[in-house]
Amino acid sequence: MTASRGISLQLQTVGKRYWKLEEQAILLKSIIPLWRPTRTELWALRDLDLTIAQGETVGIMGRNGAGKSTMLRLLAGVTQPTTGRVFIGGRVAPLLSVGVGFHPEMSGRENVYVNGMLLGLTRRQIDARFDQIVAFAELESFIDTPVKFYSSGMFMRLGFAVAIHSDPEVLLVDEVLAVGDVAFQLKCFQRMRDIQAQGTTIVFVSHSTHAIRLLCPRTVIISGGTMAFDGDTPEAINHHFEILSREQGERSGESGSAAVEVSDRELVGPDGPTYHLPYDEPVTYRARIHFRERVVRPQAQFQVYSHTGVFVYGRRTMAGLSGTFEAGDTVEVEIPFQQRLGGDTYRLVLNVLDQTDDPLYTDGEGLVVYVAARPGSAGLVDLQADIVVDGQPVNEDVDLMLGPGKLRAAEYDS
Amino acid sequence: MTALAERPAAAPSRETYSIGPEPRTRREWLLDQWAHREVLVMLARKQFHVRYKRALFGVLWAVAVPGIQAGILAAVFSHFVHTHQGYSYPAYVVAAVFGWSYYSQTLGTGSTAIVDGSSLADKLWFPRSVLVISECLAALPGLCISLVLLLILLPIFGVGYAPHTLFLIPAVLLLVAFCTSLTLCLSALHVYFRDVKYMIQASLLVLFYLTPVAYPQRRLGGLGPWMDFNPLTGVANMFHLAAVGRPDLWATNLPRSVAVTGGVTIVLALVALEAHRRRDRLFVDLL
Numbered sequence: 175m176t177a178s179r180g181i182s183l184q185l186q187t188v189g190k191r192y193w194k195l196e197e198q199a200i201l202l203k204s205i206i207p208l209w210r211p212t213r214t215e216l217w218a219l220r221d222l223d224l225t226i227a228q229g230e231t232v233g234i235m236g237r238n239g240a241g242k243s244t245m246l247r248l249l250a251g252v253t254q255p256t257t258g259r260v261f262i263g264g265r266v267a268p269l270l271s272v273g274v275g276f277h278p279e280m281s282g283r284e285n286v287y288v289n290g291m292l293l294g295l296t297r298r299q300i301d302a303r304f305d306q307i308v309a310f311a312e313l314e315s316f317i318d319t320p321v322k323f324y325s326s327g328m329f330m331r332l333g334f335a336v337a338i339h340s341d342p343e344v345l346l347v348d349e350v351l352a353v354g355d356v357a358f359q360l361k362c363f364q365r366m367r368d369i370q371a372q373g374t375t376i377v378f379v380s381h382s383t384h385a386i387r388l389l390c391p392r393t394v395i396i397s398g399g400t401m402a403f404d405g406d407t408p409e410a411i412n413h414h415f416e417i418l419s420r421e422q423g424e425r426s427g428e429s430g431s432a433a434v435e436v437s438d439r440e441l442v443g444p445d446g447p448t449y450h451l452p453y454d455e456p457v458t459y460r461a462r463i464h465f466r467e468r469v470v471r472p473q474a475q476f477q478v479y480s481h482t483g484v485f486v487y488g489r490r491t492m493a494g495l496s497g498t499f500e501a502g503d504t505v506e507v508e509i510p511f512q513q514r515l516g517g518d519t520y521r522l523v524l525n526v527l528d529q530t531d532d533p534l535y536t537d538g539e540g541l542v543v544y545v546a547a548r549p550g551s552a553g554l555v556d557l558q559a560d561i562v563v564d565g566q567p568v569n570e571d572v573d574l575m576l577g578p579g580k581l582r583a584a585e586y587d588s
Numbered sequence: 589m590t591a592l593a594e595r596p597a598a599a600p601s602r603e604t605y606s607i608g609p610e611p612r613t614r615r616e617w618l619l620d621q622w623a624h625r626e627v628l629v630m631l632a633r634k635q636f637h638v639r640y641k642r643a644l645f646g647v648l649w650a651v652a653v654p655g656i657q658a659g660i661l662a663a664v665f666s667h668f669v670h671t672h673q674g675y676s677y678p679a680y681v682v683a684a685v686f687g688w689s690y691y692s693q694t695l696g697t698g699s700t701a702i703v704d705g706s707s708l709a710d711k712l713w714f715p716r717s718v719l720v721i722s723e724c725l726a727a728l729p730g731l732c733i734s735l736v737l738l739l740i741l742l743p744i745f746g747v748g749y750a751p752h753t754l755f756l757i758p759a760v761l762l763l764v765a766f767c768t769s770l771t772l773c774l775s776a777l778h779v780y781f782r783d784v785k786y787m788i789q790a791s792l793l794v795l796f797y798l799t800p801v802a803y804p805q806r807r808l809g810g811l812g813p814w815m816d817f818n819p820l821t822g823v824a825n826m827f828h829l830a831a832v833g834r835p836d837l838w839a840t841n842l843p844r845s846v847a848v849t850g851g852v853t854i855v856l857a858l859v860a861l862e863a864h865r866r867r868d869r870l871f872v873d874l875l
Contacts, residue, residue: 192873247872248607250711250712250713251605251607251713251869252709252711252712252713252869253869253870253872253873254607254608254609254869254870255607255608255609256609257609258608259606259607259608260606260607260608261605262605262606262607263604264604268711268712268713271711274707274712275712279638279641280634280638280641284634284637287630288631288634291626291627291630292627292708292712292714293712296626297626297630
C-alpha cells in the first residue's frame with residue numbers, strides 16, 4: 175500500500191475488539207470442550223476514521239475508557255486493528271509513558287541508551303545527542319548514579335529528555351507534560367513548540383483543556399469508541415464538556431415528592447449555552463420548574479458544590495416565590511452571577527422547598543460545569559489576587575504556563 | 589536547538605507501513621526481527637548486567653550454582669552407581685550440568701518473557717520475540733564462563749584435551765538453538781495460558797532425571813534406547829562427548845539422539861515462526 179503524499183497518520187474505519195474473559199483462561203478448561211471460559215466481546219473502538227497530515231498537531235480528548243489509549247496503541251503500532259487499517263507514515267516516538275525500560279539498578283547513562291534505542295535511535299545517534307539530553311534533563315552531576323536514587327522528578331526529566339530528543343517524524347504524547355516542576359514543564363512545552371515548528375506531526379492526548387488549547391489547533395473527541403467531534407479546538411472543548419455533563423446528568427437521580435420537577439437546566443455564558451466557563455465572566459443559570467400539584471409560596475434554593483462535594487456557594491429566596499402555583503404551571507428561573515469560581519468541576523443545584531423549608535424537590539447531580547483556572551491560580555474560588563513586588567505586579571507569560579490549573583484539570587474524570 | 593536543525597526539513601519517511609487485521613507474512617516478520625537486532629543485543633546486555641549487578645561476586649554466581657550442583661551429583665552418583673568404567677565420571681557430569689543449567693535458566697526466564705515485559709510491550713513496538721531471544725542471549729555469558737571453567741577442570745579430572753573436546757562448539761550451538769526455539773513456542777503459549785509457567789517448573793524437576801545428565805544412558809538397560817527420543821538426550825550427549833569422548837561406553841545411539849534433537853529443534857523453530865508472525869501484535873491485548 176503506497177502512502178498518499180502528505181499523510182502522516184491515518185485510521186481507516188478502524189475497529190478494535192477485546193475479549194473480556196469472565197475468568198482467567200486455564201489450559202485444562204480450554205482443552206476440554208464445553209468447558210471453555212465464557213467471554214464477552216468489547217469494542218474499544220468502532221469504525222473510526224481519522225487522517226492527520228504531516229506536520230499537524232492534533233489533540234485527543236475523551237473520558238477515561240473512551241478509547242483514547244487504544245487509539246494511541248494502534249498509532250504506535252503496538253497492537254493491530256480487528257477491522258480496518260492503520261497507516262503510519264514515518265518513525266513514531268510513542269511517549270505513552272516516561273522512561274519506558276528504565277531499570278532502577280542501572281545508571282542514568284545506561285538507561286538513556288536503553289530508552290533511546292527502544293525509541294528507535296541507534297547507538298551512534300545517542301552518542302551524538304547524549305550531552306544535549308543530559309543538559310536538557312539538568313542531571314549532569316547525577317548521570318552515573320543508578321536511577322533508583324533519583325527523585326521522581328529527576329526520573330521524569332530524564333525520560334522526557336530522551337523522548338523529546340529522539341527526533342521522530344511523529345510524536346505521540348499521552349498526558350506526560352505534567353512532569354517535574356513548573357520551570358521544567360515550561361521547558362518541555364517550549365521544546366514541543368520547537369518540534370512542532372520543525373514540521374513533526376504531534377498527537378497529544380490530554381485531559382487538560384489548557385494544554386490542548388495552547389498546543390493544538392485541531393482536536394478530536396472520542397466517546398464510547400467512536401469519533402464524537404473533529405474540528406477546531408475551542409468548539410471541541412465545549413463539545414467535550416457537553417458530553418461529560420450529559421453523562422453526569424444521566425446518572426443523577428432526582429428525588430422529591432414529585433409535586434415539583436426541575437428541568438431544562440442550562441448555563442448561559444457570553445456566547446450562549448455552555449458547560450465550560452471562562453473566568454470572571456457574567457453567566458446565567460437557567461431552569462424550568464414544573465408544578466404537578468398546587469403549591470403555595472415555594473422557595474428556590476441555588477447551590478454550588480465542588481466535585482468533591484464541598485459546598486461552595488448558596489443563594490436562596492427568603493420569603494418564597496410570590497403567589498400560588500396550580501398543577502400544570504411552569505415557571506422559568508434565571509440566576510445571573512459573576513463567575514468567580516476556581517478551576518474545577520462544579521455542580522449547580524436548584525432545589526425547591528415548601529413554606530416550612532421541607533424539600534419539595536431535591537436536585538440530584540444538578541448541572542455539571544467546568545471552570546478553567548486562571549493560570550497560576552488554584553482553589554475553589556478565584557479571589558483575583560495579584561502578586562505585587564515593590565509596587566510592580568509580577569508579569570508572567572501566562573499563555574505558556576501549564577501551572578496548577580493543568581494538574582487540577584487532569585483530575586476531572588480520573 | 590541544534591539537534592533539530594540537523595534534520596532536513598522534509599526527511600523521507602524511513603518507516604512507512606500500514607497495519608491491518610491480517611497476520612504478517614513470514615518475510616515481513618523476519619525483516620522486522622533483523623531491523624530490531626540492535627534492540628535485541630541491548631536488551632540482552634541489560635538483562636545480563638541487571639541480573640548480577642547487586643551481587644558481590646557478580647557473574648561468578650552464574651558458574652557457582654551449576655558448579656555446586658554438578659559437584660554434588662558427581663559425588664553422589666559415583667558413590668552409589670559405580671559408573672567409572674574407562675572414562676572420567678566427574679568430567680562427564682560437570683559438562684552436561686553446565687549445559688542443563690543454561691536450559692533451565694532460559695526456560696525459566698525466556699518462556700515468561702513476553703508477559704514479564706508487558707510494561708515495555710504495552711508502550712513500544714518491537715517484535716515480542718526480541719524479549720524472549722534476549723533472555724537466551726543474556727544467559728550465554730554465564731554458559732561461556734562455565735565452559736571455560738570446564739576446560740580448566742578437565743585435566744584435573746584426568747581428561748586431557750583431545751579432538752573430541754572440539755565438539756563443545758556444536759554442543760553449544762545445538763543447545764542454544766534448541767532452547768531458543770522451545771522458549772519462543774512456550775512464551776507465546778504462556779500469554780494465553782499462565783499455567784505454562786508452573787508446568788515448566790514441574791517439568792524441569794522431572795526431566796532432569798529423565799535425561800542422561802548425571803548418569804550414563806547405558807546403565808538403564810532396556811530403557812536406555814528409548815531415551816534417545818527425548819530431545820534433551822541429544823544435547824546432553826553432545827556435552828558428554830566433548831568432555832570425555834568414547835560414546836560407546838555411555839550412549840546407546842549418539843547420532844540418533846542428536847538427530848532427534850536437531851529435528852525437534854527445526855519443528856519448534858517453524859512453530860515459533862508461525863505463532864509469532866500471526867500473534868505478535870495481539871499478545872499485548874492479553875497482557
